[in-house]
Amino acid sequence: PQLGSEPEVQVPNIASNHLTTGLISYIHTTGRYTSGINLFEKLRTRDLEVSSLLAKVMIFADEEVQAVQLLHDAVAKLPMDYSLLDCQATFCQSKGRLDWALECAKRGVTAAPSEFSTWARLAEVYVGLEQWDLALLTLNSCPMFTYQDKDLPRMPEPARILLPVLPESMLDEIDEPPQYDGDQVHSSLRKLHAAGYKGTFLKAYSLLTEVTAKIGWDQLLRVRSQVFVMEEEYRSEKQTGSNQRLSNPNASTTALRGTPSPVINGNTKLDGHTNGDTNSQTDDEETLNEKQQISPTSSDKPPDSATIADEAIEKPEHTITPEVAKSGNDDPANEATTGSKYTQFHNKRLCERWLDNLFMVLYEDLRIYTIWRTDMARAQSESSDYRKSAEEWEILGELAERLHHFPEAVEAYQACLRVRFSPKAMKGVLKMYDEKGRNGEVLQAMIRLIAWQYRWYSEFSPALLRTIRKLIEHEGAVKVRSIVQATSLPQPVLDLTHRYVELCVAFRSSGSEA
DSSP: OTTOOOTTOSSOOSSSSHHHHHHHHHHHHHOOHHHHHHHHHHHHTTOGGGHHHHHHHHHHTTOHHHHHHHHHHHHHHOTTOHHHHHHHHHHHHHTTOHHHHHHHHHHHHHHOTTOHHHHHHHHHHHHHTTOHHHHHHHHHTOOOOOOOOOOOOOOOOOSOOOOOOOGGGOOHHHHSOOOOOGGGSOHHHHTOGGGGOOHHHHHHHHHHHHHHHHHOHHHHHHHHHHHBOOHHHHHHHHHHOOSOOOOOOOHHHHHHHTOOOTTTTSOOOOOOOOOTTHHHHHHHHHHHHHHOOOOTTSSSOOOOHHHHHHHOOOOOOOSSOHHHHHHTOOOHHHHHHHHHHHHHHHTOBOOOHHHHHHHHHHHHHHHHHHHHHHHHHHHHHTTOOOOOOHHHHHHHHHHHHHTTOHHHHHHHHHHHHHHSOOHHHHHHHHHHHHHHTOHHHHHHHHHHHHHHHHHTTOOOOHHHHHHHHHHHHHHOHHHHHHHHHTSSSOHHHHHHHHHHHHHHHHTTOTTOOO
């Protein structure tokens, strides 16, 4: 734990650090599940917190019954271990039991409220349950961390670079020198900030785009206006000059309670209370409201989420102003209108600045995506060519993939490959082939990616090894070798792929016995 952990982890522990992340990645890549189970079982005798890692490896190895029993016994002894609860929630999600996953995710947030992963898991479950208001409230409560990149020494700029082509990687379609088309990239495509997100912000943006892909931008704005205070509402409240104070319910507690926000129908009434202890309540409310600031949708600064979460204790408020009470106005219609207005306003949450920025970035992504699809549809209707440079197709493919429009992303990647070879586009197409089970096309794409990486002096890729290991598990090592050998490509290029098959045989992966 003292060596640090992934950027998404706030406090490293025995189950969440760089060493355990590397071990899990190694076991998942090589398929040496038996060795991993034996290792973590020995470690578990000394420290029970390792049970979450052991359960993950058991699930990888399709030993789900033993994994569930292990999680049950471990949670009984360590009920506040958020790693165990997160593993339970993930397993329930994979089985479609979102109701069970919800309870595990809530307990995980209670056990580790300062960790981003627990809040992100709870938001994922709410998205799966289609409870969009609670999903946004949970996302707004996520603790965000500044991304800390790996500490690598900076090398001085070389005077010149000479990278001779290795004979083993010589292939016409990848050896063709790519023409620099940076000047041909439209300025709007270079200004997409979402492409540079990492760490917690990348995960939060992915959740936001997933919600948008399911309900659409217009519905997302409606839900947003129902749960967050908008700029117009704040100005209207500020201009009234009344003594009515804004009570800011704790969105974190609301999300944990699991009850839908009362703002959705706008008809929920606050409980009536007496006017006792007005002095102490007024002092507390004034202190709270001095720290509260408006939503990032306006020009002022945003509130601090930790301060609001700790200090914004929900307090009942009067549904009419003192001026109205003194005037003796008994108009039921006026009273109902005033009460509904303040009730709706008081039950809303202030949107954090980082989340409001994500909405703005999402709007820009959707705008560029809509323009692209509209122009492309117009070109197809007019039977004219829709031309883009290879780098532009790459950016559009990444854009569509971020917005969860995977068929359109593959279409852009394939258009990029028709212009010139691109490893990024080939990886996107490879993912599509792998999901559809088109093993022949998967191997064709892998041969070219392996040759490309070897061309740039990279002899090993864990992601490619994992992909070819999965193929060997389904087809067998002999069949994979035969398909690769039957490809009409230079033999040195095919030998590079055979090395990955030999690695799977050396690791004794499933299907490589023959």
